[in-house]
Amino acid sequence: MSKPLSSSTPMIWMNVTTSANWTRPPVGIVRVEQMLCSELEKLFGSQFKKCVWMDGSFVEWIPDQPTDKNIDERIDFILPRSASFEIARRFLARFLAASKKEKNFLKVALSPDVCRPTQPRAGDVLISVGLDWDNLYTAEFFNLSKKHGLKIITCCYDLIPVLFPQYCVGDVANRFKMYFNQLTWGSSALLCISQKTQQDYISLCKKMGSPILPTCIIPLGDSIPSDVGDVSPEIQKLSEEPFILFVSTIERRKNHEVLYRAYHLLCMAGHKKLLPKLVFVGMAGWGVSDLLKDIELDPQTSDLIVQLNHLNDAELRTLYKKSLFCVYPSLYEGWGLPVGEALALGKVVLASDQGSLPEVGGDLVCYLPPWNPQAWADAILGLVTSPADIKCMEQKISNGYAPRTWVGTAKTVKSFITSVLEKDGTNPKRTFYPGYDFSTQSGLSVGPCLKTVGQNGFLMFGPYISLAAVPYQIRIHGSFETENSAGAHVDVVLDQGNTILANQNITHATKEGLLAELSFKLDKPCSDLEIRIVVSAETDMCVSLVEIIPL
Amino acid sequence: MNILTLSTYPIDVPMHGGQHRLSNVVSNYKKGGHTVHSVGVLGSDSYPPAKGFVSCPQVDALSRHIENPFLMEDFSIGELFSKEDAYFKVLAQNIETEPDVIHVEHPWLFGFAKRYVDLCSKKQVKILYGSPNIEYKLKHYNVSLYLGEKSATNAREKVLRCEMTAIMNADAICCVSEQDRLWTRKSTTKPCVLAPNGVAERVTTEAGIRGANAFSGGRKFALYCASAHPPNMAGFFEIFEKGVGCIAPNERIVVAGGVGSAIQGDKRFSKTAQLSSVFVSAGLVSEPCLQGFLETAHAIILPITQGEGTNLKTAEALWAGKHIIGTTPAFRGFEQFMSSEGVCIADEPSQFLAYVRQSMSAPPHALSLPERDRRKTLLWDNTLQPLLGLVSQMTGDKI
Structure with a gap:
């Protein structure tokens, strides 16, 4: 049992608004929010709470409990459908459930949590690492910090919309500059998922004149896909033959194009028979319809490039493990999780040398310029024709790559929180x-x-x-x-x-x-x-x- | 002594820097015991009618002396009123008292003054050329912004000729910066004094502060006072174009003067991150309101990256005693204050922004008594003192 907290101990709050509103399997930032939350909860114990943005303020988040149908019906009948209906509904349900267990309704001793939602208070720490640019609360961070004395720690994943707006939908550079500025003024400190992101962020702050916050680099855990779930016959069949794997949403920045061109060049040079299948795993996004059409119609590469989507973790794991090697030619990344995932499973990776990618695998990865199809063609052909080299590199990866864990990520965040609190104190003048x-x-x-x-x-x-x-x-x-x-x-x-x-x-x-x-x-x-x-x-x-x- | 001032703007209600300077020149002459009359030509339709001033000529008249008078109106006016008899007569008729000295502010009406002295004057009238800028450089810059390099080069040549005529034919010259004086000296042996821009000791009123508060909303703000003169806008964007992260969400940049609407109307305005949420354009404000701004501002910014002469707003900023963030060009003529307390100088945008942020985060600046005394040299009475001496020298002290 954890020790009771003194009144001066700051509570550590995790903003889980993104996860609370997410209805699909967690990916990317949602996964980061959930994994970090789960590990921080273990590290901080009773000093840790989750909160969501509701009706203009952060309130404690208590996930839905198994419900009592009778109570639900009664609540739905009596409770007005106000903006806070959902959260009020949960609290009322807990209140009625508690009262039902007691013989004398009036003697029910309710904890403060049941009476009203608890909220972050002056001196508390609020960690927010979700899809914050899509939420109204980011604009309130400044006020919450200045007026209500919260220490807010936010996260910068990458500055791609600012640095490479051409790879995004619409002209988002200005909007994201404003977002990062808002984040900066509202936060006490900022987490960055790579050194490159940290450099990009600080450079932007300097250009805009925004304050330079304390930052901390938090390497993300390598989310090695679990083997839970069934592997479909289609995936099983595909994995029986050699193939090269690229796990990523299909969008312009990810640069599937250089792989297609490399394959095209190799086929034109008469190497088609040597080439394994190239498997793209990921949803098709914005700006790639012409490329996908090219791939579909190109007689040189026909049947060589396969696109898969909606795989479960077990299928993804199978593909990683069975692949000949993995590729990741992205034009820019704030981190590059699939590179870490591949390395954690001992696979050889050919990756772009841009953005943060060299930070993920260090010298265990073979880096290539993302704009040069011939370089990719040469490297692919080199590996395909030298299985011994692949084995040798795999051995090096097995010996040298230390997978990153979410526990490690959470420990880094915890120590950063401590340093932030030590710097300013929880209740400064x-x-x-x-x-x-x-x-x-x-x-x-x-x-x-x-x-x-x-x-x-x-x-x-x-x-x-x-x-x-x-x-x-x-x-x-x-x-x-x-x-x-x-x-x-x-x-x-x-x-x-x-x-x-x-x-x-x-x-x-x-x-x-x-x-x-x-x-x-x-x-x-x-x-x-x-x-x-x-x-x-x-x-x-x-x-x-x-x-x-x-x- | 009778002094006549000739200018392309009236000075009854001074709004922009040039008007303030000339207005103070006139006051200074009067304080020196001289009788002063001001006449001229309104250089734009935006000036209100004023006694002694001929209204702005129509475009077709201006076009007779230059292919495209846009941005060259003052030059065209000078040509028109010195070369065309009808125009010359109209302006000459406005001179009611024969002067002893003609103070021509800017070179534009120098040709008129010379012709007037040659044709109409019965006594030996001296001409003093008041040079608030090196005009040819400034004109080249302004024209290049809107009409391209070819027109700008053409404008530069015309204005340089006009300016050299003034310098070489004037009996005395008054410059606003040491740099300008050194350049002018190369072309004349006549007396050439330095009389920098200054500031008036004004009183702040409750109404003025309430007027300023209406714009600032009682928030902490950085003040930028400037006219719609193109370099004022160009400098602003040169410094702030990458974004305005130096201003906290609860702070503002308040812009007083014509430059505010010029900045808002520029296509870069909406593309500059955070600018629209912190920018307050107060437009042209009354004198009490301007004093209210100077009194309540936390910092004053001088993002001047172009232009010649000295910036009158720099003197105002220094006198206000607030935090100042300026560029080296903004301090031309005020170099002795560049390392003064509360003054930060940066020519590189990110450094400028960093200073703005630091100043806005710092406690309000309070001038020490010795520094306040030092800044008294900025008052018009002190800065224009050499001009009175010059006039005496020109005329042999016959007041």
Whole structure:
């Protein structure tokens, strides 16, 4: 059983919105999110929670429990179909299920989790590695970090839409530049899946002038496909003959074209009989219809190039294992998981020398320029005609390649989280400029300051921030503009002023420009801390800085 | 002494830098005990009618002296009013008092001034050429932006001739930067003084701050004040074209002056990442509002990469005492302030952006008292002092 957490221990939250909304088998980023989540959960234990973006905030994610049909029907009948219907439905179901077990309904002791969804609080860490550019929450990261004190750690997979928009659908470069900028301003730190991605990301930040965040490279686990599932007769038959394997969605950037051209060149040069089948495993995407047509119609390469789709893990594993060798001619990658998968299964790989690909296999892979079909043709022919070379290379891979595990990935992330927390602390001092961060009823915002203009009322109120439950000191800086100015009154409140934490009169400023110093203790975390200064028409003062210092 | 100023813009309500400079030149002459009259030709239909100023000629008239007067209106006006009798007479009639000194701001109306002195003046009138720019370089740059190199070369040659005529025939010359003065000196032995651009000591009003807040929304912002003068837009995009990641989501770039709408209208605007979400164009603003901007800005940016002369907005920025991020060309004439506290200079875009980010993240800048005193040299009264001396020298001190 895990130790109970102290109130100062930050909770580690994983944003699983992408996975929660994903209905197909996990691939790519969805798989990364799920594998990392699963391993981090094991590492952090009760300090770890999952959350989803729901109705404008992150709330704890509790996967659907086995349902009670009667309860479901009752809930569907009584619950209004609001935007939060799905999540409310789950919580109500748990509440009713709990109440059903107790003899006296009124005595049911409900955990806070059952009463209301828990949310990330000030000082907590939120990890978000999903399809974040497709979600509204990315725009909120800045606010969540600045106002609510969350440490947000995000992930950069690659900068392909920015660097190579021509390989994407539409002109996405600008949109993704904005996304990365948003991510940067909203995050405390950033995970990168390769050195190349890290370089690309930092280079973009420098070009755009965005802040340079602490980054950490997290090599992804080699997701070796399991042998669970049935292998179809079609795959079995195919794998009985020698073949070369390329696992990837079929899209322009993946550069299936260079392989087709290499095969075409080899056939034209009279090597057709030597060539094994070339097997493409993956869905056909955007921008490849002409290439697929060429392949279909080219009499030189007819019957040599096979396209497969919708394979299960067992079939994929079979193909990897039975392949003569694997190829990966992509024009650019942020990582290159299929290269790692092939190496983890001991297969020889011919790969493009672009992007991050050399990081995956180091000197265990044979690299080729992706734009040169003749180089690919020569390399393919070389291997096909020298089985001994393949055996020798396979031996080298078996001895030299250490498959990457998701546990390793999670451990790297955990240690990065620790370093981020050590750097800033979980609850650092916070500084606010009244003119920017507070509102005024009776004053005038003059850049960073709020100044009186001879009116009664609130010179300053706000900033409605989240704070962890510890003692605090608030220091308010400014000046009285005239000697005979009337004073002011400051208070620190919660719940729209219903709970007063501290208050005092302001009569003068010290020589150092300190107007007020208030201390208080928060017994529980808050999300709406408000500081108010009330002035009279005779007050002539300027408030220039507010510091909130945890003690 | 009677001084006549000749210009292609009015100065009753100064809006752009040239108008501010000439307006302060006139005030300075008046403070020096001189009587000043201002006449000229409105160089554009956008200027309001002003006493002493002939309205802007029609395009067909301007086209008589240059094939395409677009961007060369001022040059064409100069040709028209010095070479065509009817136009010459109209402008000459606006000169009510015979001057002792004619201050020709820019070279455009120098030909007119020379003809006026030769034909109409009964006394020995001195002509002072006020050179706020090296015009031929600037014109070449501007024309090249819109009409290509061939037209730009043609424009450069014409303007250089006009400029050399002014330099070589003037009795005295006033330049705005040491660089300009060195270049001018090569072509004349006449007195040539340096009177850099300056700044007026103005008062910030509550209304002005409220006006500025209406645009900034009370957010922290970096201010860019500039006219629609093409280099102002070109410099902005040269620096910011790769994206505006240096501005946080809750901050803004507020642009005051004609350059704002020019930037927004450029095709690069929507392609510059993040620009549309942080860009606020305040357009042409009133003087109190401009002062409100200068008072409430967190930083002032001077992304000037082209152009000659000195940037009047640099003086304003220095006087405002905020964080300043500028280029070397923006500090032409103000080199002594390039290493001042709160000033960051970068000519390379990514370094410029890094400085913007650093400055925006830093606490508000507060000038030290010694630095505030040092910056008093920027006030117009001080920068234009050499001009008064020059006029005295030209006329033998006969006020």
